[in-house]
Amino acid sequence: xxxxxxxxxxxxxxxxxxxALDGANLSVLxxxxxxxxxxxxxxxxxxxxxxxxxxxxEDGTIEIGGTTLQPATADNVHAAGVRFIHQELHLxxxxxxTESVFMGQEMSGPLGLAKAAMRRKAETFIRETLxxxxxxxxxxxxxGPAERKLVQVARALIDGHAKVVVFDEPTAPxxxxxxxxxxxAIARLKAQGIAILYVSHYLNEITDICDRVTVFxxxxxxxxxxTVTDDIAPELVSAMIGRELDAFFPDNRRVPGEVALAxxxxxxxxxxxxxxxxxxxxxxxxxxxLIGSGREELVDTLYGLRRADAGTxxxxxxxxxVTTAAKAVEQGxxxxxxxxxxxxxxxxxxxxxxxTLATLDENAAFGLVDRRKTRKTTEGLIGELDIRPKNPAxxxxxxxxxxxxxxxxxxWLAKDARVFIFxxxxxxxxxxxxxxxxxxxxxxxxxxAVVLISSSDPVELVGICDxxxxxxxxxxxxxxxxxxxxxxxxxxxxxxxxxxxxxxxxQ
Numbered sequence: 001x002x003x004x005x006x007x008x009x010x011x012x013x014x015x016x017x018x019x020a021l022d023g024a025n026l027s028v029l030x031x032x033x034x035x036x037x038x039x040x041x042x043x044x045x046x047x048x049x050x051x052x053x054x055x056x057x058e059d060g061t062i063e064i065g066g067t068t069l070q071p072a073t074a075d076n077v078h079a080a081g082v083r084f085i086h087q088e089l090h091l092x093x094x095x096x097x098t099e100s101v102f103m104g105q106e107m108s109g110p111l112g113l114a115k116a117a118m119r120r121k122a123e124t125f126i127r128e129t130l131x132x133x134x135x136x137x138x139x140x141x142x143x144g145p146a147e148r149k150l151v152q153v154a155r156a157l158i159d160g161h162a163k164v165v166v167f168d169e170p171t172a173p174x175x176x177x178x179x180x181x182x183x184x185a186i187a188r189l190k191a192q193g194i195a196i197l198y199v200s201h202y203l204n205e206i207t208d209i210c211d212r213v214t215v216f217x218x219x220x221x222x223x224x225x226x227t228v229t230d231d232i233a234p235e236l237v238s239a240m241i242g243r244e245l246d247a248f249f250p251d252n253r254r255v256p257g258e259v260a261l262a263x264x265x266x267x268x269x270x271x272x273x274x275x276x277x278x279x280x281x282x283x284x285x286x287x288x289x290l291i292g293s294g295r296e297e298l299v300d301t302l303y304g305l306r307r308a309d310a311g312t313x314x315x316x317x318x319x320x321x322v323t324t325a326a327k328a329v330e331q332g333x334x335x336x337x338x339x340x341x342x343x344x345x346x347x348x349x350x351x352x353x354x355x356t357l358a359t360l361d362e363n364a365a366f367g368l369v370d371r372r373k374t375r376k377t378t379e380g381l382i383g384e385l386d387i388r389p390k391n392p393a394x395x396x397x398x399x400x401x402x403x404x405x406x407x408x409x410x411x412w413l414a415k416d417a418r419v420f421i422f423x424x425x426x427x428x429x430x431x432x433x434x435x436x437x438x439x440x441x442x443x444x445x446x447x448x449a450v451v452l453i454s455s456s457d458p459v460e461l462v463g464i465c466d467x468x469x470x471x472x473x474x475x476x477x478x479x480x481x482x483x484x485x486x487x488x489x490x491x492x493x494x495x496x497x498x499x500x501x502x503x504x505x506x507q
Contacts, residue, residue: 004030008062011059013057021220022218026416036198037201037367048197065080082163085152093401098142101125107121134147146178150182204497206216212228214291259280261419267303272301276376282450284466292472293456295471296454302322302333315333333418356411387406405426470493
C-alpha cells in the first residue's frame with residue numbers, strides 16, 4: 001500500500017526551444033488537499049498534462065497508488081482513479097443536471113435508458129457527496145455558475161472510482177460569494193479520503209483550504225510548505241517570484257500630464273462591471289489580474305471587440321464610441337494583441353504589407369497603392385524600431401517573436417494613434433527583444449501618448465508602469481502608485497494574499 005496517492009518524480013518535458021519542466025517533483029497524500037502555485041509559465045499546466053497522460057515526458061517517473069505507469073496514458077491514468085476538474089465547464093446549456101452528470105456514462109435498463117435511476121443517483125450523489133440539493137431535472141442554463149461547477153465535479157466522480165481529483169483553477173469564473181460552495185464540496189471530498197490537488201493563483205484560497213503547498217518556478221519545484229497558515233502568504237509569494245527586477249527596464253523620468261482617457265462605470269454585463277479609471281497623457285498605466293478577473297475582457301471592450309452595456313469612455317474630454325475595432329481605430333485607439341500571430345499579423349504577408357495595412361488610404365492614389373510610398377514608410381519604421389532583418393520584403397512568418405511584435409507596433413506608429421493598448425506585449429519574446437519593446441513603449445509615453453498595458457507578468461508591470469490597477473473577480477480592487485509598486489506586493493494584491501493579514505515585504 002503506497003503512502004502517496006500519486007508521485008511525479010524528476011519530470012522533464014521539452015517543447016521546441018523550451019524546457020517546460022526541468023526535473024520537477026510533485027506528490028500528494030491520500031485525504032489531503034495539496035496546493036500547487038507558481039507564476040504563469042512556471043510549469044503548473046504542463047505537469048498536470050503529464051499526470052493526465054496528455055504529454056509524455058522526456059524523463060522521470062509517474063506513480064499512482066504505488067504503481068509506476070510506463071507510459072502514463074489518458075486511459076490508464078483514468079483507470080487508476082485520477083479525475084480532472086478544469087476551469088472550462090464543457091457543459092451543454094439545454095441538458096438537465098442528470099443528463100450532464102451521466103453524459104458518456106449513461107445507465108441502462110430493460111427498456112433502454114434508466115432515466116429515473118440516473119436522476120435518483122445524481123441527486124443523491126450531489127447531496128451526500130457535495131452537500132448541495134440540486135434537482136436532476138433542472139437545466140444547466142437555469143442554475144448558477146457554482147452549481148454548474150459542482151455538476152462538473154459530479155460528472156467526474158459519479159462512477160465511484162475516483163481516488164485523486166485535480167482541481168485546475170476551479171473558481172476562476174466564479175463570483176466571490178459562489179466560491180464557498182466549491183470550497184465546501186472539496187472539504188467533503190477530503191473527508192472521504194480522496195486526494196485533492198488544488199491549482200490556483202488565488203493565494204487566499206490556497207491558505208484557506210490546503211494542507212500542504214508545492215511551489216513551482218521556471219519548470220521546477222522550489223519548495224514544499226508542510227504547514228499552511230494565513231501568515232505564510234508572503235513566503236509563498238517570495239518563493240513564486242524568486243528574482244529581482246531586471247535591469248533592462250528604461251529609466252522613467254516622465255511627468256504625466258492631464259487626464260486624457262476617462263473610463264466611468266464601464267461594464268459588459270458579464271465579465272466586469274463598475275470600472276473607473278482616469279489615465280493621464282504620457283502615462284504608462286498597467287492592468288493586472290488573474291484568469292477570470294475581467295482584465296482581458298476589459299481590454300477587448302476598450303478596443304471594440306466586446307460591447308459594453310454600461311458606462312462611458314472619454315478621450316480628451318469627449319465621449320467616444322468604440323463599438324467596433326474599426327471605430328476604435330477611427331477614434332485613435334490601437335491594440336497590440338496578446339496573440340500577435342493570429343490576431344495581429346497576416347503571416348504570409350511581407351513586413352511592408354503588414355506595417356502599412358492600417359494606412360492604405362494614406363498611401364494610395366486613384367485606388368492604387370503607391371508602393372514607393374509604402375516602401376519609404378516601411379524603411380523608416382524598420383530603422384526606428386530596429387526590425388530585423390532590415391528588409392521590407394521579408395515574409396513576416398519567418399521573423400522572431402520580438403520582431404513580429406515590432407511589426408505590429410510599426411503599423412500603429414504609421415497610423416499616428418493617441419491611445420496604445422498593449423495586451424501581453426512581451427509574451428514569447430527573448431530578453432533582448434523585451435528590452436527593446438520596453439524602450440519603445442517608454443518613447444511613446446514620452447511623446448505624449450496614452451499607454452495602457454495589460455499583463456500577467458508582475459515584473460513587467462512593476463518595471464515599466466507609473467500606476468497599476470488590479471482587477472479581481474470583475475472589479476478594480478486597487479490602484480497602486482509607482483512609489484508603492486513592488487513585485488511581491490503586486491503579486492499579493494493580485495492573488496488576494498494582501499487581504500489576509502500577512503506582511504508583504506517590498507523588493
